[in-house]
Each structure stands twice: as C-alpha cells, then as structure tokens.
Amino acid sequence: MITTQTLLDFFKETRAHTETICAPLQTEDYVVQPIVDVSPPKWHLGHTTWFFEEFILKHHKSGYTLFSDDFAFVFNSYYESIGKRVVRTDRGNLSRPTVAQVYAYRNYVTEALVELLEVGINEEITKLLTIGIHHEKQHQELLLTDIKYILGNNPLMPTYDNAFSEGTIESQSQEWITITEGVYEIGYQGTDFCYDNELGRHKVYLHDFQISNKLVTNEEFIAFIEAGGYQETLMWHAEGWDWVQTQKITAPLYWHRINNEWHHYTFKGLQKIDPKAPLSHISYYEAFAFAQWKEMRLPTEFEWEAAQAHFNWGQRWEWTESAYLPYPGYTKAPGALGEYNGKFMVNQKVLRGGSVTTSNNHTRATYRNFFQTGVRWQFTGLRLVK
Structure with a gap:
C-alpha cells in the first residue's frame, strides 16, 4: 500500500521533472506549434496543472479558489463533458497567458496539492492523484518529442541538450x-x-x-x-x-x-x-x-x-x-x-x-x-x- 509520504514525494518529483525538461528552452520556444499534433511547451505546463486543479482541488480541497477563471478554457485538452476549450490547432496562437503566468499557475496548484496531501487524503483522492501523476508523465514524453519537432523544424536546427542520449546500440548478436x-x-x-x-x-x-x-x-x-x-x-x-x-x-x-x-x-x-x-x-x-x-x-x-x-x-x-x-x-x-x-x-x-x-x-x-x-x-x- 502506497503511503501518503511516498505519493507526496512522487508528486513533487514529477512536477519538478517537467520543469527540468523545459529548462534548456528560451521564452520564444514555449509558444511554437508547427503542426496540429505538436502542442506548445507552455500549453503542456498549463494542461498538466489544470488536470490536478480540475479533478482534485476543485472538488476535494475546502475553500479552494481557482487561479484563473479563464484557464479551464485555455488548458482543457479534449474533455468534452467538462466544457468548452481552445481548438487544438490554435494552441500556438496563445501569446497570453505568459510563460511567467503559467509557471505561477503551476506553483499555485502544486502548493495547494501539497497542503492537501499533508493534511491527509482518502482512497478516492489517492487514485485521482496517481492518475494525475502518470498523466503528467505522459505529457513529459510528449513535451520532449514536441520540443524536438519544434527545434528540428527550425531551419537553424538548434541544440536542445548536448547531454541527451537518443538511444544506444544493441550490441547483442541477432537472434x-x-x-x-x-x-x-x-x-x-x-x-x-x-x-x-x-x-x-x-x-x-x-x-x-x-x-x-x-x-x-x-x-x-x-x-x-x-x-x-x-x-x-x-x-x-x-x-x-x-x-x-x-x-x-x-x-x-x-x-x-x-x-x-x-x-x-x-x-x-x-x-x-x-x-x-x-x-x-x-x-x-x-x-x-x-x-x-x-x-x-x-x-x-x-x-x-x-x-x-x-x-x-x-x-x-x-x-x-x-x-x-x-x-x-x-x-x-x-x-x-x-x-x-x-x-x-x-x-x-x-x-x-x-x-x-x-x-x-x-x-x-x-x-x-x-x-x-x-x-x-x-x-x-x-x-x-x-
């Protein structure tokens, strides 16, 4: 049985890793959307945050106040039953909210969830939080591959991270x-x-x-x-x-x-x-x-x-x-x-x-x-x- 502390550590590590992925980016990189399949890095940062706010904090944290009434419209992905959202092809048109505002949103929601976890949570919240963590891990993979597409389709083909290995040779004999x-x-x-x-x-x-x-x-x-x-x-x-x-x-x-x-x-x-x-x-x-x-x-x-x-x-x-x-x-x-x-x-x-x-x-x-x-x-x- 996973403990609250273990889940809290897992949550914090996941949130921090998303921001580590974005660390090599310049501000201008955060908004680019070359094709419909690729979402801007800023949108990933906001969407994974909205997921925790929408499914946990709104319903389970007493007295919780939304960071912004507009963010559900901006950062909902495909959840038709929740409400209207920005069309996927238009995510790259969102110069606002700014990158700084999105990071402030992340900090706000992360801190609120940490407070909730430290008070103690029930089985329902544990399940939702676990899904939310793995949802963000899915977006970490998408974030990296989207960053590669954004930079790889820039005619200058800029470097993202010289330390990132894209795979190793399988040295075993063919069998x-x-x-x-x-x-x-x-x-x-x-x-x-x-x-x-x-x-x-x-x-x-x-x-x-x-x-x-x-x-x-x-x-x-x-x-x-x-x-x-x-x-x-x-x-x-x-x-x-x-x-x-x-x-x-x-x-x-x-x-x-x-x-x-x-x-x-x-x-x-x-x-x-x-x-x-x-x-x-x-x-x-x-x-x-x-x-x-x-x-x-x-x-x-x-x-x-x-x-x-x-x-x-x-x-x-x-x-x-x-x-x-x-x-x-x-x-x-x-x-x-x-x-x-x-x-x-x-x-x-x-x-x-x-x-x-x-x-x-x-x-x-x-x-x-x-x-x-x-x-x-x-x-x-x-x-x-x-």
Missing part, C-alpha cells in the same frame, strides 16, 4: 526467439497502478512465431531506401502509398541527405546517422512496408507481450499490427475521466514498450500506447516477426 503455439494471458495483473486500457486480463491463442531480439537499425532501413522501398508500390498499403505520394516521403522524419551521407536532427543538433543505432521516427506505414520488403511482418500486440521477457525494450515505441481496441470486459471510468482512453479506440494502431523520452516509473510490459498510422514525431521504431 530469433521462438515462441511456441499455445494460450497466453494478456493484460495487467497486480495491485500497482495501470491504465484502464490494460484491463481486463484475458487469454489469447497464438500460433508458433519467431521474434527478433533486436530493433531494426538505421543501417537496415538505409538498405530499404537504397533498394527503392519508397518507390515500390507493392510494399505498401493503399493508404500508405497515398501518404508517401501526397506527403512526398523519402526517408524517416528528421533525416537529411547531405554530401551523399545521411544525417538526422537530434536533441544535440544535426548529426551524422549511426548505422548501428535503432531506427526511429517512422510511421506505421513505413514499418509495414519495411517488413514486407524483408518478407516478414510486425508482431501483434499479443505476440509482443507474450515474448517481451526474452528481449530488451524501452528505447523505441514499437509499432504492432494490432488495432487499438478494448479488451474483453473493458469498462470506461465514470464521468470525465472516462474520456481518458476509451474514446480513442478507433482508427489507431497499438505501440508497445516505451522510448528514450518515456519518464521513469511509468511504462510496463502491459502498457498500450496508440497513434494514428501516419504519425512519426514520437520515437517510434519496429521489431520484426517471422
């Missing part, structure tokens, strides 16, 4: 792990925190398959490019082929061909690509096409979960062949929190694992991430199955 045919249990089992989309635990039947102990590398994907993979229509889904043609896609996101050498934008600025490093920033379409080219396939999310104990994971979110759907017996939480996961279970693919931008103490083997098939700004890669 194919055999998973035997049979019935496997899928989903979270335990008493620690998990999201509702990891429940309920259920059985699936899997046929024999082999899964790679390594992620696909840059070197392997360069071979796909040089073999004309982006020009070969038979490797692609019809929708993926249309995406390639319409968007004029010729390489993963952030890749640049300079003097006949591949470079990519990283948190350290523009760097030569390390051929042995794990591939990143590809769409589901590209992952599927590459697997077709190799005459293999992507794992289903159930195959991935059944096999994950046999390989290292966590450097890249790994595309799977599974649609993001509810597990048997899934029920949404009541009220606005029911909008957290269930409303997105349509037209998305599941990713498994985690990435170099995933916060500590957040992901697990049953964690289900999900994105649309054409997005690439997250640290997405792939692992092959045959």
